[in-house]
Amino acid sequence: MDSRFVLNHSILNSYPYFYISNKFHFKLKDRLEYILFLAFSYLFRILGLKMARRFAKVLAFTFFYLIPIRKKTVFENLNIAFPDLSQKEKNKIAFGSYLSFAISIVEILFLPWMNDSEMKEAIKIENLELINEKNVLGNGVILLSAHFGNWEYIAASASLQLNKKFYIIVKNQRNQLVNDWMNRMRTRWLNEVVTLGVSVRNIYAVLKNNGIAAMVADQRGPEEGLKLEFFGKKTSVYTGPAVLSLKTGAPIIFGIPIRQKDFTYKATLIELDQSNLPDEFDDKVKVITERMIRYLEEIISQNPEQWLWMHRRWKH
Numbered sequence: 001m002d003s004r005f006v007l008n009h010s011i012l013n014s015y016p017y018f019y020i021s022n023k024f025h026f027k028l029k030d031r032l033e034y035i036l037f038l039a040f041s042y043l044f045r046i047l048g049l050k051m052a053r054r055f056a057k058v059l060a061f062t063f064f065y066l067i068p069i070r071k072k073t074v075f076e077n078l079n080i081a082f083p084d085l086s087q088k089e090k091n092k093i094a095f096g097s098y099l100s101f102a103i104s105i106v107e108i109l110f111l112p113w114m115n116d117s118e119m120k121e122a123i124k125i126e127n128l129e130l131i132n133e134k135n136v137l138g139n140g141v142i143l144l145s146a147h148f149g150n151w152e153y154i155a156a157s158a159s160l161q162l163n164k165k166f167y168i169i170v171k172n173q174r175n176q177l178v179n180d181w182m183n184r185m186r187t188r189w190l191n192e193v194v195t196l197g198v199s200v201r202n203i204y205a206v207l208k209n210n211g212i213a214a215m216v217a218d219q220r221g222p223e224e225g226l227k228l229e230f231f232g233k234k235t236s237v238y239t240g241p242a243v244l245s246l247k248t249g250a251p252i253i254f255g256i257p258i259r260q261k262d263f264t265y266k267a268t269l270i271e272l273d274q275s276n277l278p279d280e281f282d283d284k285v286k287v288i289t290e291r292m293i294r295y296l297e298e299i300i301s302q303n304p305e306q307w308l309w310m311h312r313r314w315k316h
Contacts, residue, residue, distance in 0.1 A: 096305025
């Protein structure tokens with residue numbers, strides 16, 4: 001057993017929220033990434049959130065200009081979505097996206113040091129009562145967001161403001177140590193985590209028990225799945241929210257946090273229109289998913305620098 005890791009394990013476990021599993025099968029790369037992850041979290045605690053957000057500019061500059069990560073993918077995506085924009089305008093959106101993501105990372109790493117009041121006030125949510133109005137109908141609620149602004153804030157803040165538990169649908173990350181840390185943050189207040197891929201039946205059960213399932217579904221869907229136009233070009237899409245909604249009767253409510261100039265967030269909850277659907281189930285799924293995509297396009301077009309363009313959205 002690596003004595004250095006035993007030392008790191010002992011030190012890190014002495015701090016709140018930073019437990020490392022007793023299973024010592026993690027790769028050295030994962031351990032080092034996790035230690036760096038925690039180091040930045042403590043650095044941001046020392047700096048304070050206001051100063052740490054300024055540090056995000058350094059991160060954005062580094063990974064956009066000096067050590068470009070997924071920069072080619074970002075511009076490929078922007079060329080598809082906004083073919084008529086000038087290169088200068090695309091550059092502005094691209095760097096803005098890196099900065100937005102860096103700010104979100106800083107804010108996520110600061111989560112252990114936020115109290116209930118700060119999380120409640122992190123997002124001003126308009127029409128929040130819509131969740132309660134739909135929840136009393138007994139069919140559960142699908143709360144849908146996107147990789148936009150700080151998507152980790154919306155479920156935590158909304159559930160605290162409502163004093164209701166949300167079941168957050170998540171996809172496991174490559175680094176299990178970081179993954180476990182993220183899930184501890186997601187469940188630090190009222191919420192629980194349901195892992196995507198373990199069983200769709202778990203999500204279905206949440207809704208059948210009148211629970212609130214929170215998820216993001218704006219990234220690329222499976223290659224063999226439904227393909228719809230997104231910013232004018234066909235790409236695979238996730239139909240899960242539409243299928244779950246049709247099978248359970250749960251309404252789909254969009255809540256996308258938009259970052260303001262003062263680093264606060266605003267979100268307006270909107271129920272997705274499910275009127276005038278065709279008769280066939282598959283056609284219903286297609287129409288509902290189409291409406292989801294159109295709403296995402298609208299939100300992204302208004303503040304394109306706040307969406308995560310680093311994902312190969314049009315791979316297939």
